[in-house]
Amino acid sequence: MSEPLVSIQAVSRRFGDIRALEQVSLEIRQGEFFALLGPSGCGKTTLLRILAGFEHPDSGSVTLDGADLLAVAPHRRPVNLMFQSYALFPHMSVATNIAYGLARERVPKGEIRERVDEVLATVGLTGLARRRPHQLSGGQRQRVALARAIVKRPRLLLLDEPLSALDKKVRAEMQLELKRLQHEVGITFVVVTHDQEEAMSLADRIAVMSEGRVRQVDAPVPLYERPADLFVADFIGANNLITGVVTPDGLRVPDVGVLPCPAPPDAVGATATLAIRPERVRLGADGGLTGVVRDVTFFGGTTRVAVDVAGLDRPLLATVAGAAAVGLGDKTRVDWSGGDAVLLDRA
Amino acid sequence: MRRFSWLYVPAGLTYAFLYLPIVVLVIMSFNAADTPYRWGGFDTAWYGRLFADRAVREGLINTLLVAAGATALSTVLGTLLAVGLARYTRSKLLDAIAVAPAVLPDIVLAIGLLAFYTAVQFTLGLHSILLAHTVFGTAFVAAVVRTRLAHVDGSLEEASRDLGATPLQTFVRITLPSLAPGIIAGALLAFSLSIDEFVIAFFTAGPQDPTLPIVIYSMVRFGVTPEINALATLLLAVSFTFVIVAQRLSRLTESL
Secondary structure: OEEEEEEEEEEEEEOOOOOEEEEEEEEEEOOOEEEEEEOOOOOOOHHHHHOOOOOOOOOEEEEEEEEEEEEEOOHHHHHEEEOOOOOOOOOOHHHHHHHHHHHHOOOOOOHHHHHHHHHHHHHHOOOOOOOOHOOOHHHHHHHHHHHHHHHHOOOOOOOOOOOOOOOOHHHHHHHHHHHHHHHHOOEEEEEEEEOOHHHHOOOOEEEEEOEEEEEEOOOHHHOOOOOOOOHHHOOOOEEEEEEEEOOOEEEEEOOOOEEEEOOOOOOOOOOOEEEEOOHOEEEEOOOOEEEEEEEEOOOOOEEEEEEEEOOOOOEEEEEEEOOOOOOOOOOEEEEEEHHEEOOOOOO | OOOOOHHHHHHHHHHHHHHHHHHHHHHHOOOOOOOOOOOOOEOOOHHHHHHHHHHHHHHHHHHHHHHHHHHHHHHHHHHHHHHHHHHHOOOOHHHHHHHHHOOOOOHHHHHHHHHHHHHHHOOOOOOHHHHHHHHHHHHHHHHHHHHHHHHOOOOHHHHHOOOOOHHHHHHHHHHHHHHHHHHHHHHHHHHHHHHOOOOHHHOOOOOOOHHHHHHHHHHHOOOOHHHOOOHHHHHHHHHEEEEHHHHHHHHHHHHH
């Protein structure tokens, strides 16, 4: 296991009555691609700005390579930020934009030129060095912003919603590009995003945040398969959430019956919420619940079927491969194995 | 071909109302006859007479001195004021007070300044006019630069800091260049307002060294001569040039 590069301990920040961050603790490892994921207003941007130095926590500590980071002024931190708006200097050419950080470090002119050319090649913008930012497309501007941030070889690169300003096709391209780059330059990346698919596809580990708190830190797969709480289960991907009382046979839901789920002995008798992913739900099985198909949405590779089950306030979602065998209004059986379900928020 | 609309008639009349006096003024400045009642043929003699007039020449020099000094001071103060207001306060009141001298009636400012100068026993002369013009010039520059600031992405300065620039380097290399069109437009505005400002200059001038508008005023008291028309035409040309350049620059401001 690699050493933690950044260690965030019990960081809190308030803006008036709003608690932007509440006792946030995180460790970011050397060389990893880390994502801060959450809905807008969850505090992820505040945390990013604290790392960059534009915001100060009310309490808590942040260290980089074991040394206190908070005492260092933003222009002295070995941390660079790629802004959501890219913040390219409009009165400078692409090359001057990229050279800006190196010139402030008093790097010799010849070396600056070399490193600018090198980084332009890395992001695939060779030949555009003399353009002004307003002469570039959105994707190209983003590459310049990225080049400007990585040319200083920071210990930590922060990316604020890096793909949000791009259209869908360019976004998919840049997603791959970012991953490749991170691999190539070996810099630790911290990306802030509200887009769970983006976080899942980019990051090695994700911290899910909500209302100023970190809900769960995990790799994408465990995060998806073993959400720690209701918020994470609902926020990451689609999920069927059903509340009931745990019994030795499963989850008892009034007017519906006993639903299959793991029932550890210490949980019996507690109220809990069962989470089952749509792709784990089987249609047309022998056992399970009976319902009426309310909606069928065909996505090409998969089909999402919504089934109304008497006693449940939300229809159950099931994802099946290819086209569905059931049609609108059909009666069908709905089932899943207890092992695929997750019990959350036991109380 | 576009259909003729009757709305062009009132529009044309309005423009005539606005610009006819100025057109007459310009034409009369080239009138060889010395009375506006008679056209004596095209002549530029009045311009020659004008440049030979010692009072006019000295007035022009005084005006340029005042305008240059007031513009320099207002540009620096107004820019700093605008940046400071944008960065350190959210007070709408401070904002309003900063630009108020730009919209206050001149006469109020003139009386106020004279009363103040008298109270602190300040000597009157070109320096007192210069300071007086700096008062409203600063307000105009601040207003123009504020507008420009609103168009500038605030994260540019943060990006500069993030890339290792000190606050001072950031101000010089990022903040000032992004504000430059606004600063230049504000300076041109302050300059063109200063060269033809009469009321405040009249109140705050000393017994010697009148500015050009004051010279004109004293000439006009004995009747409008075509020499004055020539002088007004020249001032008009200068003002137009400045206003157009300032407008061009502020348009540039929006496109960036």
